[in-house]
Amino acid sequence: MPTLLGMTQQRTIDDLRAEIDQINRELLALISRRGEVVAQIGHAKSAEGRPNHYDPAREEQQLKELEKLNPGPFPTATVKTIFKEIFKASLALEESNDKKQLLVSRKVKSEDTVLDIDGVRIGGGEAPVIIAGPCSIESEEQMEQTAAFLQGKGVRILRGGAYKPRTSPYGFQGMGVDGLILGSRVAKEHGQLFVTEVMDTRDVDVVSEYADILQIGARNMHNFALLREVGRARRPVLLKRGLSATIEEWLYAAEYILSEGNNEVILCERGIRTYEKWTRNTLDLSAVALAKQETHLPVIVDVTHAAGRRDLLIPLAKAAIAVGADGIHVEVHPSPATALSDNEQQLDFAGYEKFLAGVGSLLQAPAVAATV
């Protein structure tokens, strides 16, 4: 401020800070207003069905304009850094608003989804279900023996693979349609539901004809065409988490199915790939608790694939139920040593009896409510 003597009077730091405080308020108001406009852009993009909110060309255009307009004192690089942060936060806002709208989200549907498949209820605090059976369907004798044994133990859902996703193309690939026919017939004869994996969009119709529940395996969790196809099938879907999938990716995979109109999805945590070698995979129990918290869908745990070894099945099943799992998936075979797949990890009948005794009363008790 010029004085009578023509000298500029120094403003005090307090005075300058008061001005900064005012500028901060204005900046905050502007940033918040910008956020509101961005949120509207986000909603418009979602309504148009755009797959992504990120638009690098639009960001670049804004940075170029800001470069031209920059009056200083901040160098253009600094201005760009600041605005890139704003773009990042804006993008996160658009995406998080999207997430709140997800059909799988508890924010959209607060009460648990309970599946009732021919009287077998899954989810919503019902006693945990057991899904058991061999890795692969191999023969009539094998399926008959297993189904009869499991029926005697009260198991209402029989699993068995007719199409096998094998690491090697030369490994046993499954019995195909013959396996479907066999699995479905044997399950029916023993008052059980039949769950089996579908690996190819071209097989969804035939698998739906024979299976009561369609399984999407871990290796196909990212197969979006298949997810959409089972979303159009009128059968419940057991969706395994991918080997290296984040929880978010897993839930988006479920969203693909729900978005096609199929709300009957069971999430299945089956362990993820980590650096650990003593187990086949690492059972991610936080994923179970989080999936229960974030979604309304039933969540079960495949202890067999998580552990890849028999000696951990009891503690893992107990832990799964303790964190709120709605069911346990376990592989059982009359003679694991001669099984055509997964012979290291399937339980024989005596092993299953021990497993049941070990997990004990937890299987009868209502599932632990997911507490937030």
Ligand SMILES: O=C(O)C(=O)C[C@]1(C(=O)O)C=C[C@@H](O)C=C1
């Ligand atoms: O203009 C858009 O498409 C927006 O989504 C807004 C916005 C922004 O903050 O300016 C945010 C993210 C996009 O990557 C590009 C731009």
